[in-house]
Amino acid sequence: MFAHVLGENAELRPLEPWQAEEFARHVDRVRDDLLPWIPFARMVVDVDSARAFLQSYADRQAADGGRIYGIWVDGALVGGVLFRVFDAAIGVCEVGVWLGTEARGRGLVTKAVRHMIDWAMNVRGMARVEWRCDPENANSRAAAKRIGFTHEATLRGSWVIEGERRDEEIWVLLKGE
Numbered sequence: 356m357f358a359h360v361l362g363e364n365a366e367l368r369p370l371e372p373w374q375a376e377e378f379a380r381h382v383d384r385v386r387d388d389l390l391p392w393i394p395f396a397r398m399v400v401d402v403d404s405a406r407a408f409l410q411s412y413a414d415r416q417a418a419d420g421g422r423i424y425g426i427w428v429d430g431a432l433v434g435g436v437l438f439r440v441f442d443a444a445i446g447v448c449e450v451g452v453w454l455g456t457e458a459r460g461r462g463l464v465t466k467a468v469r470h471m472i473d474w475a476m477n478v479r480g481m482a483r484v485e486w487r488c489d490p491e492n493a494n495s496r497a498a499a500k501r502i503g504f505t506h507e508a509t510l511r512g513s514w515v516i517e518g519e520r521r522d523e524e525i526w527v528l529l530k531g532e
């Protein structure tokens with residue numbers, strides 16, 4: 356119903372619990388591309404878990420504490436962006452992103468995240484936007500850099516994925532940068 360155009364045949368739109376079946380099918384298609392980097396690739400395994408995941412974001416959105424959007428190309432869900440953290444009182448939020456491999460290399464995430472940052476900073480008064488990624492995630496680091504984030508810190512051994520304790524980089528964009 357509400358869409359932001361990202362390019363020819365590409366749109367950013369809200370991703371909501373009623374789209375759980377489409378989201379579950381999408382995660383099934385892209386799971387292998389996401390497994391090393393994205394925790395929900397392991398959590399979303401069927402329609403019920405897809406609905407629970409989207410409902411958790413709907414609840415966060417209702418409390419102004421997070422949001423999730425999908426990216427559609429030619430009517431097919433190919434990826435998305437989210438505010439994993441959204442704290443308007445403190446002025447800090449964190450963005451997360453994903454795309455199936457077939458949708459990469461077109462700047463879709465760059466354009467979507469720039470739109471999110473514009474809204475977060477200029478409409479919602481955010482002072483600091485964070486992007487967190489694994490130091491070995493070259494695609495994610497490149498996207499953060501391209502969008503204008505600066506590497507600020509590396510948290511050593513701060514998260515676990517695939518049963519392995521990993522480092523996490525924090526990339527930051529401050530208002531005015």
Ligand SMILES: CC(C)(COP(=O)(O)OP(=O)(O)OC[C@H]1O[C@@H](n2cnc3c(N)ncnc32)[C@H](O)[C@@H]1OP(=O)(O)O)[C@@H](O)C(=O)NCCC(=O)NCCS
Nearest residue numbers: 392452453454459460461462463464465487488494495498
């Ligand atoms: C991180 C991820 C979303 C990056 O995807 P991406 O397509 O490279 O990102 P962008 O949308 O910013 O596109 C940039 C690419 O499009 C190209 N491009 C084309 N038109 C462009 C435009 N108008 N603007 C910007 N880039 C454009 C860029 O040159 C770049 O390609 P290159 O890497 O071959 O130089 C993707 O690799 C991914 O989903 N990885 C798995 C999940 C993941 O790691 N998520 C992050 C967890 S922290």
